[in-house]
């Protein structure tokens with residue numbers, strides 16, 4: 001406890017002290033006030049210079065073309081950073097590897113230009129490989145690192161990590177530990193002195209990782225997770241057993257020699273080992289902290305109360321708060337809900353199998369509750385109707401269609417619910433028997449669809465993926481243009497986001513309505529067909545076959561909400577302009593993207609730029625774009641989404657408004673059929689036999705649809 005406090009205080013004091021003492025030298029290197037681009041740091045000054053604070057260093061050669069290409073960008077980034085962020089303890093510097101070859105050798109510079117972040121203790125990390133070296137990206141990287149407390153928690157911390165022997169690790173694996181253990185596995189324990197620094201031999205990542213590990217070992221104290229380390233030189237058999245063959249001394253391929261990390265949970269003899277994925281190895285303590293704390297949390301699946309859930313639904317999602325913590329940290333809660341009177345221990349087994357895979361979904365937390373949450377879901381929908389009741393001040397307000405609600409909430413206990421920060425609606429796992437609710441794969445494919453934040457962040461990097469992902473279910477994107485450095489926008493963001501939510505809820509009302517009436521219509525068609533067969537005196541087996549036909553078509557044109565922060569990614573909006581439109585956008589504007597047809601809408605039908613200030617206008621555009629039958633408003637002009645035109649053509653359904661179902665919806669429909677009293681027990685049984693729904697999301701109704709429909 002005391003230890004923990006001291007650690008925390010130390011980290012934050014260091015940070016504050018560093019932030020409070022601006023490096024005045026950066027801002028005043030020129031005598032006249034006009035900034036002068038500094039000369040490269042001479043080799044002899046390198047260590048001393050680095051010891052003064054954080055540095056983003058460009059190691060270059062005057063003869064390399066890529067370096068020449070980078071130079072103007074580097075100069076602009078330097079100038080902009082020195083002007084705008086003279087309060088941050090980070091300098092943008094250069095080292096000329098021809099003039100100072102010894103330093104570049106010492107620092108293992110393998111290619112030019114190399115961009116690397118340095119702290120007083122030496123190299124921290126290379127620049128991220130997934131970005132373009134533009135002024136914006138360099139600034140963003142430098143700023144994030146200057147504000148990253150990990151970069152300050154240096155010499156004063158002592159590592160809390162314990163050296164572990166084979167025997168001790170085996171005891172932990174046997175479930176004999178008292179608390180979760182995060183363990184790092186090292187390929188070498190040989191060090192050499194390089195300049196002022198002590199470095200690991202044959203392991204490029206070991207030196208920076210050691211630092212991260214020290215910080216992590218301190219951070220994790222507050223979560224009751226212990227840290228330990230194992231040398232694969234001393235424990236080669238253990239390392240091989242765990243799948244870290246590449247770390248044992250026989251293998252000397254240095255590329256494979258990054259340290260590996262694994263978490264061992266206590267009090268369990270199986271399913272207690274979680275290995276941090278090799279492809280995600282990173283020099284960033286946050287990534288490992290999330291890995292360890294979320295697995296530990298999800299393993300405990302702590303009890304959540306209904307009050308917690310209500311509070312979550314009513315949370316404001318906005319840009320207010322320290323470094324946008326609000327919209328950037330939206331949590332998603334997956335809740336296992338059971339009835340203590342009927343639950344059996346086998347029902348809980350599935351939770352084990354969710355822990356590992358849930359790591360693939362950021363910010364998803366597993367919980368449990370010993371009662372049904374259907375009433376919470378219903379109250380949430382009622383709140384939704386309170387919000388949308390009087391958008392236009394009409395005399396006959398929208399009312400909740402109980403039947404359509406039943407359609408969305410039919411389940412049996414135990415089951416799963418998904419609640420999201422700021423969302424009054426929720427998702428109920430459509431499991432109608434223990435075959436479904438004990439099927440981890442089925443649950444996870446449902447999770448992958450719905451366990452997304454209420455507002456997803458769109459960036460130039462994830463845009464293509466975002467546009468493609470689940471377009472068959474979430475056909476329409478409403479994209480809010482944000483600027484988190486604009487105080488006026490930040491101030492109004494709560495209201496703007498609420499407006500989009502409410503417009504989205506009214507859209508959701510119409511969508512559910514459409515879906516429900518489609519199902520009734522399909523069902524009537526089917527009955528008519530059966531009656532027709534009977535009147536034609538068809539063979540009994542044909543009639544039976546007809547009753548088995550699935551009501552295949554479902555409206556699943558869901559809305560997906562997203563934001564794009566100009567401050568982070570697009571100072572000149574060059575990317576936005578290139579990707580979406582010619583016209584400029586400002587914070588608070590809204591863009592609607594119809595993924596099925598690849599259309600982008602920036603104006604409403606009267607030609608005005610769409611913004612988030614008016615709920616009815618947002619609602620009208622959503623309806624006119626996606627459910628044109630539900631509104632008298634004309635669909636506005638659109639531009640074609642430049643991105644992968646053919647792709648959208650493939651996604652595009654032949655029968656607009658009634659896209660192909662996936663099995664999850666079939667499950668819903670089957671349940672409806674049960675409710676509606678068709679002879680669906682048989683359908684259901686047949687369905688169960690063929691259920692392997694994960695890889696078949698795109699199949700046309702499993703029982704076929706072409707025989708009589710359309």
Ligand SMILES: *[C@@H]1O[C@H](CO)[C@@H](O)[C@H](O)[C@H]1NC(C)=O
Nearest residue numbers: 038039040041042044045049
């Ligand atoms: C290098 O260090 C010397 C001595 O401290 C100093 O006079 C000189 O200005 C430094 N050079 C640069 C480019 O920082």
Ligand SMILES: *[C@@H]1O[C@H](CO)[C@@H](O)[C@H](O)[C@H]1NC(C)=O
Nearest residue numbers: 249250251252253254255256
């Ligand atoms: C590893 O080292 C051995 C002996 O030192 C050598 O024969 C072998 O070629 C090396 N392998 C690689 C992949 O470098």
Ligand SMILES: *[C@@H]1O[C@H](CO)[C@@H](O)[C@H](O)[C@H]1NC(C)=O
Nearest residue numbers: 303304339340341369370371
């Ligand atoms: C349900 O869980 C809560 C909190 O863990 C507990 O206080 C309560 O007694 C439980 N109720 C039943 C019926 O098991």
Ligand SMILES: *[C@@H]1O[C@H](CO)[C@@H](O)[C@H](O)[C@H]1NC(C)=O
Nearest residue numbers: 483485486487566570571572
């Ligand atoms: C974001 O807001 C800041 C502060 O108001 C402003 O200087 C900047 O130009 C804005 N960015 C864009 C792309 O509009």
Ligand SMILES: *[C@@H]1O[C@H](CO)[C@@H](O)[C@H](O)[C@H]1NC(C)=O
Nearest residue numbers: 076134135136571572573574
């Ligand atoms: C941004 O726009 C300004 C003015 O049009 C231009 O001078 C600058 O080069 C642009 N920056 C980038 C990174 O495109």
